Amino acid sequence: MPHKTRVTPRKQPKQDRSKMTVDAILTAAAHILTEDGYDTASTNRIAERAGVSIGSLYQYFPNKEAIMTALRERHIDEMAEIVEAAVNQTAQQPIEVALHELVKACVAAHRIDPTLHQVLDEQVPRLNQSSAEAKIILLLREFLVQRHDRIQVQNLELTVFILERTIESLVHAAVIEHPEFLQENQLEEEMTRLLLSFLIRQV
Amino acid sequence: MPHKTRVTPRKQPKQDRSKMTVDAILTAAAHILTEDGYDTASTNRIAERAGVSIGSLYQYFPNKEAIMTALRERHIDEMAEIVEAAVNQTAQQPIEVALHELVKACVAAHRIDPTLHQVLDEQVPRLNQSSAEAKIILLLREFLVQRHDRIQVQNLELTVFILERTIESLVHAAVIEHPEFLQENQLEEEMTRLLLSFLIRQV
DNA sequence: CTACAATATGAGTTATAGCTCACATTATTC
DNA sequence: GAATAATGTGAGCTATAACTCATATTGTAG
Numbered sequence: 001m002p003h004k005t006r007v008t009p010r011k012q013p014k015q016d017r018s019k020m021t022v023d024a025i026l027t028a029a030a031h032i033l034t035e036d037g038y039d040t041a042s043t044n045r046i047a048e049r050a051g052v053s054i055g056s057l058y059q060y061f062p063n064k065e066a067i068m069t070a071l072r073e074r075h076i077d078e079m080a081e082i083v084e085a086a087v088n089q090t091a092q093q094p095i096e097v098a099l100h101e102l103v104k105a106c107v108a109a110h111r112i113d114p115t116l117h118q119v120l121d122e123q124v125p126r127l128n129q130s131s132a133e134a135k136i137i138l139l140l141r142e143f144l145v146q147r148h149d150r151i152q153v154q155n156l157e158l159t160v161f162i163l164e165r166t167i168e169s170l171v172h173a174a175v176i177e178h179p180e181f182l183q184e185n186q187l188e189e190e191m192t193r194l195l196l197s198f199l200i201r202q203v
Numbered sequence: 204m205p206h207k208t209r210v211t212p213r214k215q216p217k218q219d220r221s222k223m224t225v226d227a228i229l230t231a232a233a234h235i236l237t238e239d240g241y242d243t244a245s246t247n248r249i250a251e252r253a254g255v256s257i258g259s260l261y262q263y264f265p266n267k268e269a270i271m272t273a274l275r276e277r278h279i280d281e282m283a284e285i286v287e288a289a290v291n292q293t294a295q296q297p298i299e300v301a302l303h304e305l306v307k308a309c310v311a312a313h314r315i316d317p318t319l320h321q322v323l324d325e326q327v328p329r330l331n332q333s334s335a336e337a338k339i340i341l342l343l344r345e346f347l348v349q350r351h352d353r354i355q356v357q358n359l360e361l362t363v364f365i366l367e368r369t370i371e372s373l374v375h376a377a378v379i380e381h382p383e384f385l386q387e388n389q390l391e392e393e394m395t396r397l398l399l400s401f402l403i404r405q406v
Numbered sequence: 407c408t409a410c411a412a413t414a415t416g417a418g419t420t421a422t423a424g425c426t427c428a429c430a431t432t433a434t435t436c
Numbered sequence: 437g438a439a440t441a442a443t444g445t446g447a448g449c450t451a452t453a454a455c456t457c458a459t460a461t462t463g464t465a466g
Contacts, residue, residue, distance in 0.1 A: 011442090011443095013442095013443090014441095014442070014443095015432095015433070015434090015442065015443075017432085017433085017442090017443070017444090018442075018443060018444090021443080021444085038328065039328075042422085042423055042424080043423075043424060043425075044423070044424080044425095045423095047446095052444075052445090053444060053445040053446060054424090054425080054426095054445080054446065055425095055426080055427080055444065055445050055446065056443075056444050056445070057425095058424090058425060058426075059443075059444080062425095063424075063425080064423090064424065064425090122328065122329040122330070123328045123329065123330070125241065125242075125325065125326045126325040126326070127325070127326070155389065158384050158389060158390065158393060159393075161373075161376070161377075161381060161384060162373060162390075162393060162394070162397065165372045165373050165376050166369050166372070166373065166397075168372070169368045169369070169371070169372030170364075170365060170368050170369065173364070173368050174364075178364060181361050181364060186358065186361060187361065187365075190361060190362075190365060191365070193401065194365065194369075194397065194398075194401040195397075197400040197401055198396065198397040198400055198401070214412090216412095216413090217411095217412070217413095218412065218413075218462095218463070218464090220412090220413070220414095220462085220463085221412075221413060221414090224413080224414085245452085245453055245454080246453075246454060246455075247452095247453070247454085247455095248453095250416095255414075255415090256414060256415040256416055257415080257416065257454090257455080257456095258414065258415050258416065258455095258456080258457080259413075259414050259415070260455095261454090261455060261456075262413075262414080265455095266454075266455080267453090267454065267455090
């Protein structure tokens with residue numbers, strides 16, 4: 001459902017010191033969320049932990065929701081970088097190899113900060129769309145398009161949707177709730193098998 | 204992360220009128236969440252919408268979180284009933300048919316109240332484990348065990364995990380964000396194909 | 407019909423949390 | 437070095453929201 005609260009910055013940091021202030025605020029927010037959960041993450045506490053004044057915080061973030069949105073984007077951007085690197089590195093490889101590397105990259109991405117990831121998912125309200133997630137969708141579409149000769153795709157958007165949702169949800173749940181499935185690459189192997197048997201052209 | 208706030212009822216309703224009070228409170232909460240989102244769902248507003256006093260609300264729910272937990276359980280229980288009916292009705296059918304019916308049942312379950320489902324997922328803090336979700340896991344394990352002669356399973360728990368996460372996340376995302384994929388049973392067909400090719404023994 | 411149990415009530419308390427804004431400090435430009 | 441722009445400050449305001457508790461009402465059992 002569309003949400004109207006402004007989350008774009010009140011003003012953009014121009015000097016190094018203000019860029020560092022913004023970064024300190026987001027890092028402080030991440031630490032508090034990770035250590036004590038969303039309930040304790042008041043804006044006063046975030047500012048104090050960042051070592052800045054509450055007024056500084058509100059210079060760059062119009063409201064608390066804007067802080068959480070910026071933190072979520074930063075976190076997903078970091079994850080997308082790992083996925084993008086994997087997709088680029090395996091661009092010339094056959095899909096069997098590339099898909100396995102893709103899955104492993106997603107596991108690595110989720111392991112950047114699994115506790116923060118869990119709190120962002122389970123406790124922090126999600127009130128607007130993420131542009132960082134859209135980037136991952138584009139990566140996966142490119143991944144499939146590069147291999148259109150090997151795979152059967154009738155509806156590209158539907159296939160991208162299935163690929164992204166399946167990988168994200170399995171990796172997410174495994175890293176956060178069932179790390180035992182990740183021992184000896186069990187889940188990575190099964191996921192690769194699941195998706196290969198779905199994607200590769202049946203003859 | 205373990206959470207300590209009590210969410211079990213302060214006391215159990217015994218008479219019909221108190222059971223109706225509890226039901227009215229949960230229904231009022233669902234309506235407010237669906238119409239205006241979690242931010243506006245104050246306990247005073249929920250009580251008013253339910254037509255009861257704030258003191259009545261706190262007789263049965265120790266805190267706001269307990270209301271949200273009870274509502275989530277009620278919602279997932281309703282969904283689990285549809286899935287259970289489908290699993291039972293197709294118990295004697297081959298996996299090709301049963302899996303397709305299972306996927307369709309999950310779509311139907313998500314269509315009970317998709318807006319409430321979305322708000323519960325995206326806005327309402329999730330601070331404790333759901334016993335209703337565990338019920339669905341048991342259903343899916345039974346679904347697989349009944350067909351062990353047709354499918355290849357090395358690690359039953361891992362396969363149940365993959366089945367549940369894959370179905371839940373794809374159906375959830377489709378019903379809430381991409382209903383276009385559900386036209387002409389596109390997604391149901393693709394999901395059935397994805398999971399069949401993964402489950403059925405390769406020879 | 408009375409006593410007791412179950413249930414209901416809502417004004418008021420408590421406890422912050424989100425955010426503002428008038429003023430101070432620092433960096434940059436000329 | 438002064439003027440301007442950028443940045444930083446924190447006491448205090450505002451606005452609820454979560455929850456309590458002393459009292460009232462209703463249902464049930466004997």
